[in-house]
Each structure stands twice: as C-alpha cells, then as structure tokens.
Amino acid sequence: MAATDAEKGTYNTNADGSPASQDNIHEHVDNLHEHVVNEDRLRRSLSARQVQMIAIGGTIGTGLFLGTGKALATGGPGSLLICYAIVGGIVFLTMLSLGEMAAFVPVAGSFCTFAGRYVDDAFGFALTWNYWFNDAVSTAADLVALQLLVQYWTDDFPWYALGIIVWVLIVLANIINVKAYGELEYWLSLLKVVTIIAFIILSIAVNAGGNIGYGYIGGKFWTKGDAPFVHGIGGFASVFVTASFAYGGTESIAITAGETRNPARVIPRVVRNVFWRILLFYILSALMIGLNVPYDYPGLNTKSSHTSPFTIAFQMAGSTAAGSYVNAVVLTSVISAGNHALYAGTRLLYTLGANGHAPKAFTKLTRYQVPWLAVAVTSVVSIVLFSLSFAGSGQLWTWLQNIVGVSNQLSWICIGIASLRFRAGLKAQGKEHLLPFRNWTYPWGPYLCVFLNVFIVLVQGWSSFSPKFSAIDFVSYYLEIPVFLLMVVGWKLVKRTKFRKASEMDLETDVYTKDDIEPEVEKGWVGKGKRIGTWFCF
Structure with missing residues (x-):
C-alpha cells in the first residue's frame, strides 16, 4: 500500500x-x-495516557490493600517485607522479558500467544486457558472482597447486593467500547496512586508518634510476640502466594498492546516504570504496614472478615472519618482491579477463539470492535464463582487468592521460557537488530525468573502440611499445576503439535x-x- x-x-x-x-x-x-484495519480486528483506542496510568495503578487492588493484611497476620512483618521484595524482583525480570516481546509483536494475546508461537502450540493452549481462568477468578475474588470491605461499616448489608451492582457496572464498561474501559481505569488508577502516596506519608507520621494510644512506635511491632517471622517457615512460605496474588496482573498490561496506539513506543515506557511502581507502591507500603500494624491486630485476618492495613493506619492517626474515606478508596480500587481482570480475561478468550483453541464465536465483535461474547462468558463465570460466598466470604477469598497466585506464578514461568525461545529464534534468523526494546538482563534474567518461580510454587504450600494436613488448602495451592500439565499433554496428543524450532519460528x-x-x-x-x-x- x-x-x-x-x-x-x-x-x-x-x-x-x-x-x-x-x-x-x-x-x-x-x-x-x-x-x-479490518473490521473483524480489535481497535487501537487506548491512548498512551491511559496505558501509562493503567500500568502504574490498574492492577493494584485487592492483593495490596487486603492481601498485605493476610500476609502480615500469617507470616509477620519480616515475611511480608522479604517475600514482597523477592516476588517484586521476579516480576521486574518478567516484565523486562515480556516487554521485549510485546514491543516487537504487540498482539492482544500477548505472552499466551508468544508461548504458542515460540515454544509449542500445546504450551500456548494451556497457558491461555489457565490465564483466562485466572482472570475470571480474579474478578470473582474482587467481588468477594467488596463484601469484606463493606463489613467495616455494617454487617447488615446483603452480601450479594454490592457485588452484583459492581459486576453489572464493570461488564458495561467492558462491553461498550475499549475507550470506556480505558477512561474508567485511568481515573480509578489515579485515585489509587494518590491514596497510596498519602498512606505512606501518613504512616511515617503515625510511626513517629502521630497516633492514638501507641506513642512512638519505631520498630517495636517487629519484636512483638512471634514477630518478625510468625508461624515459622510455613508462615514465611505462605506469604509468597499472597505476594504473587498482589503483583498479579502486572504482566497483563502487555495484553493491552493489541489495542494500544503505537505499542513499539508505549510498551517500553510502561516496562521501565514497573521498577519504580514495585519499589514505591508495593515494597515501601509493605515496610510501612509491618512497622505500624501489629500482626495480631483484631480482625486483620479471620475466616469471616479481613481489614485493610491501609484503613487501620488512618484509624491509628485518630480519624474515624479518614478511616472510612480510605476504606471507600480501597473499595474503588477493588472495583478497578476487577474491571482490569475482566478486560484481560475477555481479550484472552478472544485470542483462544482466534487461535483455534476455542470456538470461533468468541471472536465476534460489536460495532466498536469489542469481543462481546467473550465479555459475556467471562463475566458469567466470575459471577458464578462469586455466588460461592455463602461458604464464608473470608475463607472463599483466601482460596481464590491462592488459586490466582499460583496461576500468576505459572504464567511468569511460561513468560521466561517463551523469552528464551524468542531470543533463540531471533538469533537463528538474524533479526536481533530489529528489536525496538531490549531486555538488558538476557539471558540470566529469564533463567532466574523460571528457577525462582518453580522453587516458590513448590514450597509455598508448606502451611497446608504443617502443623497438620489441610486438604482444602493443599488443593488451593497445587490444583493449578496438574491441570496445566494435563492440558499441555492432552492438546499435544490430540493435535500432535510440534516443538517450535528456532529457525522455523514465525517472527x-x-x-x-x-x-x-x-x-x-x-x-x-x-x-x-x-x-x-x-x-x-x-
């Protein structure tokens, strides 16, 4: 042309x-x-402004605002800080590898497509279905979290009412057009970023003595009772899956590459900002939470309730109104995380249909190039999972969190493997000079990402064995592993797929x-x- x-x-x-x-x-x-652009393709409607803000705050939600409370209660302040720092490092290495591929091949399916294209079609099939289910479960987990947050004000509000209302709102935001999703996510993400910065500043004041009834805190909560490491090695290991749940979704920003204007320029900028996002929002928040909130704070983590450490910090400052405000902000952040998870899940279901891994009907688009059937199916699965709240919202949220956390780790392992194969293909075909963005940690970065994640996946379920075996917890920690492997083997046997040779990869x-x-x-x-x-x- x-x-x-x-x-x-x-x-x-x-x-x-x-x-x-x-x-x-x-x-x-x-x-x-x-x-x-063909009318049967996704439309590039997300602006650089929207993508940047979604990358900074779009995936910050339940895991950080509520998950840190659970991690503090089960592992102590030392486990909280160390595990969040280790997983943050893994996520940064993962994003460098993913950013390199996404800037070169900005497809809607992102790393799931890369796994099939650079490793094996069966590998891509299993990863895409795994991550789609991850997003559907994440959406459900966020809806369940709403109930836990509302309990801060009252126990009489119907458990299902707010969840259903929010579910309808995020479905509408995702099905109207991608601009509606992007604009909603932009303002919700901005609110979260401002709140976290305010929390960190306030936490410093609270620690220095600006609180009610505690005086100068310093590091005394790090030596209280069994702190800094509560419940021993089992408590420490269990925090890894909580941290993985909190960081989960960082990699899904690459899925927006299929609907981002000029991804070759925007995606590298997004990836470079991930380091500061991890350091400021996750690690520094984890440090301040561990310093100011005792691990045995009432209601921090029980089968029936969870309280956000962010809300507790504002309460400690002596302002009930501020505590209510922060709890409301946390509630909106959970809505934002659910909105983003539903968006990512629908794009993956669209990709499954486009790649022949699911019925072609999932590629049907509205006049605004939105995969409406994929939105409908993903949202229905999430609301069905949400309906299981009758088992107890706190306990259900913990189970869903574990499933999503392990699923995230499997995805990071696959991204590392796909990155290694991608580079091998570029080298074999003499195309390394075409990269618009280079992963400066290659090759040790992807290898470290794979090995550390495999180790964490195996050890983080320690608490399900000790002090006594818990079948339900064991399933929530390890269910994803055999399911993933069975899907790889099953699709490979049925379709007789072949391992991608470097010289034959589609680059x-x-x-x-x-x-x-x-x-x-x-x-x-x-x-x-x-x-x-x-x-x-x-």
Missing part, C-alpha cells in the same frame, strides 16, 4: 501548515491504521519494529508496499 503525495504532505505538516512533531507524525500513522507476522516505523517517520509517510496490514492488525 503506497501513500499518495497528498498523504505525504499530510504527515509532514499540521492542519495549520506548520511542521509536524514526531508525536504528531506517529499519531498520523496510527490514524492511517484506523482506516485500513514476521504482526511485527512492529523500529526499522519498520522510524525510517518512514523520518520521510514523513508510510507505505511503499510495506506490510501495513500486518504491522498493526491482529
């Missing part, structure tokens, strides 16, 4: 005739894509590289018979 002379002039100048900036030229390129389809874009931007236009349809369309 060649550009006309008029089109070339359009890309070089603005409407008033002034020279166009680099960002304006890139926007013109994306606008051209909007006109040539052309959907590629969006700096060599494709930058020379054309310098000229001020795109075209000359290049594959514009395969640069952007997925």
Whole structure:
C-alpha cells in the first residue's frame, strides 16, 4: 500500500501548515491504521495516557490493600517485607522479558500467544486457558472482597447486593467500547496512586508518634510476640502466594498492546516504570504496614472478615472519618482491579477463539470492535464463582487468592521460557537488530525468573502440611499445576503439535519494529508496499 503525495504532505505538516512533531507524525500513522484495519480486528483506542496510568495503578487492588493484611497476620512483618521484595524482583525480570516481546509483536494475546508461537502450540493452549481462568477468578475474588470491605461499616448489608451492582457496572464498561474501559481505569488508577502516596506519608507520621494510644512506635511491632517471622517457615512460605496474588496482573498490561496506539513506543515506557511502581507502591507500603500494624491486630485476618492495613493506619492517626474515606478508596480500587481482570480475561478468550483453541464465536465483535461474547462468558463465570460466598466470604477469598497466585506464578514461568525461545529464534534468523526494546538482563534474567518461580510454587504450600494436613488448602495451592500439565499433554496428543524450532519460528507476522516505523517517520509517510496490514492488525 503506497501513500499518495497528498498523504505525504499530510504527515509532514499540521492542519495549520506548520511542521509536524514526531508525536504528531506517529499519531498520523496510527490514524492511517484506523482506516485500513479490518473490521473483524480489535481497535487501537487506548491512548498512551491511559496505558501509562493503567500500568502504574490498574492492577493494584485487592492483593495490596487486603492481601498485605493476610500476609502480615500469617507470616509477620519480616515475611511480608522479604517475600514482597523477592516476588517484586521476579516480576521486574518478567516484565523486562515480556516487554521485549510485546514491543516487537504487540498482539492482544500477548505472552499466551508468544508461548504458542515460540515454544509449542500445546504450551500456548494451556497457558491461555489457565490465564483466562485466572482472570475470571480474579474478578470473582474482587467481588468477594467488596463484601469484606463493606463489613467495616455494617454487617447488615446483603452480601450479594454490592457485588452484583459492581459486576453489572464493570461488564458495561467492558462491553461498550475499549475507550470506556480505558477512561474508567485511568481515573480509578489515579485515585489509587494518590491514596497510596498519602498512606505512606501518613504512616511515617503515625510511626513517629502521630497516633492514638501507641506513642512512638519505631520498630517495636517487629519484636512483638512471634514477630518478625510468625508461624515459622510455613508462615514465611505462605506469604509468597499472597505476594504473587498482589503483583498479579502486572504482566497483563502487555495484553493491552493489541489495542494500544503505537505499542513499539508505549510498551517500553510502561516496562521501565514497573521498577519504580514495585519499589514505591508495593515494597515501601509493605515496610510501612509491618512497622505500624501489629500482626495480631483484631480482625486483620479471620475466616469471616479481613481489614485493610491501609484503613487501620488512618484509624491509628485518630480519624474515624479518614478511616472510612480510605476504606471507600480501597473499595474503588477493588472495583478497578476487577474491571482490569475482566478486560484481560475477555481479550484472552478472544485470542483462544482466534487461535483455534476455542470456538470461533468468541471472536465476534460489536460495532466498536469489542469481543462481546467473550465479555459475556467471562463475566458469567466470575459471577458464578462469586455466588460461592455463602461458604464464608473470608475463607472463599483466601482460596481464590491462592488459586490466582499460583496461576500468576505459572504464567511468569511460561513468560521466561517463551523469552528464551524468542531470543533463540531471533538469533537463528538474524533479526536481533530489529528489536525496538531490549531486555538488558538476557539471558540470566529469564533463567532466574523460571528457577525462582518453580522453587516458590513448590514450597509455598508448606502451611497446608504443617502443623497438620489441610486438604482444602493443599488443593488451593497445587490444583493449578496438574491441570496445566494435563492440558499441555492432552492438546499435544490430540493435535500432535510440534516443538517450535528456532529457525522455523514465525517472527514476521504482526511485527512492529523500529526499522519498520522510524525510517518512514523520518520521510514523513508510510507505505511503499510495506506490510501495513500486518504491522498493526491482529
């Protein structure tokens, strides 16, 4: 597809005739894509502003605001800080590997597609279904968390009412169009970021003595009772799955690459910001929670209730109104996390249909290029899981959290393996120079990611064996592993799939590289018979 002379002039100048900036030229390129994109493809409607804020705060939710309370109660402040730091390091290595692939091949299925394309189709099949279920469960877990948060104010509110109302709202946000999802997520994420920053500042004041009834706290809660490591090795190991649940969803930002304008530029920026997000929002929050909230604080973690440490910190400052405000903010953050999980799950179900791993009907789109059937099915599964709350909201939330945490770890393992195979393919085909973003930790980063995650997956269920065996906890910790392996083996036997050889990998389809874009931007236009349809369309 060649550009006309008029089109070339359009890309070089603005409407008033002034020279166009680099960002304006890139926007013109994306606008051209909007006109040539096929109607049966997802539409690139997420702006850089929305993607950046979603990356910073979109996946922060239940795991950080409620999960840290459970981790503190079961493992103590030392376990909370160390485990969140270790898992944060793993997530950072994972995102560097994923960002490298997502910037090169920005598809809606992201790492799930990479697993099938660079390792084995059976591997991709199992990972995509695993992560889709992960997102459906995450949505349900967030709906359950709403009930736990409302208990801060009253126990008389019907347990199902708020969950159903929020479920309807996030389904509408996801099914209208992707801009509606992006804008809702932008403002909810901004609210979360502001709240966390305020929490950290307040926590410093509380620790220094600005509290009711505790005086100067310092580090005394680190030596109280069994702290800093409560319940021994079992308590320490169990915090890993809680931390994995909290960080879960960080990798799913790459799924937005299929609907992000100019992903080759936006995704690397997002990945670079992950380090500061982990350090500021997760590790620093974990440190302040461990310093200011005793691990045996009443209601912090029971079978019937959970209290957010963020809310407790504001209560300690002597303001009931502030505590209610923060609890309300935490509630909106849980809505945000559920919104993001539903979005990611529907895009994965769309990918399953597009790849032949599920019925083709899941690729049906609305006039705004939203996979409406995928939204419907994913949301129905989440509300069915939510209905299990009659078993006890606190206990159900813990089980769902464990399942999602292990599922996240399996995904990080697969991303590391896919990254190693991706680089092998690039090297075998002489295309490493085309990378718009490079993972500076390769090859040790992906290897470390795989080995550490495998070790954590195996040891984190220690508490289900000691002091006595708990069958239900054991299942929640280890159910995902045999299911995943059975899906890999089953699909491989049925479809007779083959391991992808490096020299035969598909490194052309959907590629969006700096060599494709930058020379054309310098000229001020795109075209000359290049594959514009395969640069952007997925």
